[in-house]
Amino acid sequence: MSSDVVVVGGGISGLAAAYFLAERGARVTVLESTPRLGGKLYADEIAGVPVDLGAESMLARRPEAVGLAKAVGLADALEEPATAKASLWTRGRLRPMPKGQLMGVPGDMTSLAASGVLSGTGLARLPLDHVLPRTKVGEDVAVGGFVAARMGREVVDRLVEPLLGGVYAGNAYEISLRAAVPQLYEAARTGRSLIEGVRDIQRRAAAQQDGPAAPVFAGIRGGVGRLPLAVADACRAAGAVIESGTLVRELRRSAAHRWQVVVDGDRVLDADAVVLAVPAGPAARLLSAESPGAAAELSAVEYASMALVTMAFRRRDLALLPPGSGFLVPPVDGKTIKASTFSSRKWGWIGEADPETFVLRTSVGRYGDEADLAWDDTDLVRLSRRDLEEAVGLTAAPVAARVTRWDSGLPQYPVGHLGRVARIREHVGKLPGLAVCGAVYDGVGIPACIASSRKAADAVLSGLRPV
Known part of the structure; x- marks a missing residue:
């Protein structure tokens, strides 16, 4: 199979999608509006x-980011942190990060008490979690409100907020539990005590480990920003064309049921398929004519x-x-x-x-x-x-x-975000040869973005005709 696919966006999501497409024989063109490839990865x-x-x-x-780094020649550059011991600057001084917590939700009461992160009042509130009836979370609930109801606001304000904020730069009282901490969402649906739910999650994770605990995070010598550049090099080696400083102005279906991608200067690229790997705003603009439903949902993303x-x-x-x-x-x-x-x-x-x-x-x-x-x-x-x-x-x-x-x-993941993503994909799925990927959809971390890219590549390839 060899078909023309245009990928709009040259961040890690777009470049990963191009890589997955090119390795399976597609003729790929990547269009990036800025002069620099890599998006939020910048060394x-x-x-x-x-x-x-x-x-x-x-x-x-998660295997996606480390696996892609190895595939594009960065295996020897992967490096775990020399130290992962972090602190919280709160209540007037640096305090050790409590052990046994999941995105700030505590499971180890001894470590939490020793850290001094919570006041005596905050610590005294925690035992209520064991006796409160199960909190109904329904289809979704905000992380902050759910945790505060069971453990008190101090746990949210001093622990959950800084940890969630480090990932989403968001507000815990608005972020979706189901989207941001799915393990905790499932525990909330099936159990009563949140503390015990965190402990169960950690016990299961420990039981699945074979040998010493693997590092949670990895970096790349010279910077994680090397990853998209190495992926771009691999795409070029597979025959892909990558253009930076090229703004896509319009996306439209052609009479032959192909796609036309209009860039600055009124140049038109014909394609069998298009992958949109851009933030919600640009994606909404490009989809406004062909998929107003998807565009409306994307326009609501903050x-x-x-x-x-x-x-x-x-x-x-x-x-x-x-x-x-x-x-x-x-x-x-x-x-x-x-x-x-x-x-x-x-x-x-x-x-x-x-x-x-x-x-x-x-x-x-x-x-x-x-x-x-x-x-x-x-x-x-x-x-x-x-x-x-x-x-x-x-x-x-x-x-x-x-x-x-x-x-x-x-992108922010408020309550109901996963429902919005499902609706976007439903609208996009009605247009053959179109897929979306990136931090808006399946998680803001690098592995999640790469998984989203593979999903998009699989979607468009499954609908392309052999040539």
């Missing part, structure tokens, strides 16, 4: 040290904006930095930064690149809390340094700083 440098300026790690307990502030310091100036890979900050504490990663400590390859330089980064902004993003880059660096001084006593000036803004960078 660059600061003060001569290679770093990620976007996503820095990928879930290793996004969070955020910024990453990456700073390089002289290592000798950070001699008193506390141990660990960094810390998360609950929004309830009212700080500017939402997290800080001690990159040179977390990733061995960054520390090795320049032993005299120490790189760390902070994140600013989340859904519904984006006012600080109006500051210019210099002020975001200043505000980050102010919070770092309060949190860890860092007073040194950086030798270099970079601010990377991800405007409308992360």
Whole structure:
């Protein structure tokens, strides 16, 4: 089989879809509107040290991202974090992340009490979870409201919020339990105690392990941003054409039941199939004529904006930095930064690149809390340094700083999101030779995006006629 497929979008989702299509014989063209491939995966440098300026790690307990990295020649570059010991900056100081929790929902009461994350009142509220009747979750429920009803708001505000926020840059009181923490949703449907549900999930996970526990996350030496570039190289080697700086203006069905992709300059590409691997807004625009139902659903998807502030310091100036890979900050504490990663400590390859330089980064902004993003880059660096001084006593000036803004960078998964995704796919499925993929649909993590890409590739290939 050899058919023409156009993939719109050159982030990891689009490039992975192109890879899966090309390896099965399709003639593929990838069209990316910006000058750079990779989307939210972006490897660059600061003060001569290679770093990620976007996503820095990928879930290793799912096979998709690690498997794709190996397939495109990055097997030897895969690396687990040198340390995964994180803290919470809350209630006035750094406190150890409690063990035995699932996305902030506690299962180990001893570790939770020792951490000092919750007040005495918050801890005293927890035993009610064992005696409360089962909470009805129906088709879906917000994570925050569900957990607060069983364990109290303090658990949500000090534990669940910072952990969920680190993934979605969202608000726990709006994020869908079913979409964001499906294991917990199933436990909520079948059990009574949430604490026992978390323990059961962790016991089952431990029982499935064969040998030592595998690392939860993995990175790539030189940056996770190397992954999309390696995938692009593999696509080119398989004959794919990749165009950056090419904006798709229109998508329409032709009389011959093929697709016409109109790009800037009124150039028209004819294709047997199209994969849309772009955010919800551009996808809605391109589908408005051919699938108004899908376009309407996509137009309702909201996004969070955020910024990453990456700073390089002289290592000798950070001699008193506390141990660990960094810390998360609950929004309830009212700080500017939402997290800080001690990159040179977390990733061995960054520390090795320049032993005299120490790189760390902070994140600013989340859904519904984006006012600080109006500051210019210099002020975001200043505000980050102010919070770092309060949190860890860092007073040194950086030798270099970079601010990377991800405007409308992360789709939100509110209650009912999975139903919306199902409706989008139902509408799209009525148009032969069309598929969608990306962070909007099946999860925002890198493995989830790659799984979404494979699903899209399979969908269009199954409907293509042999040539």
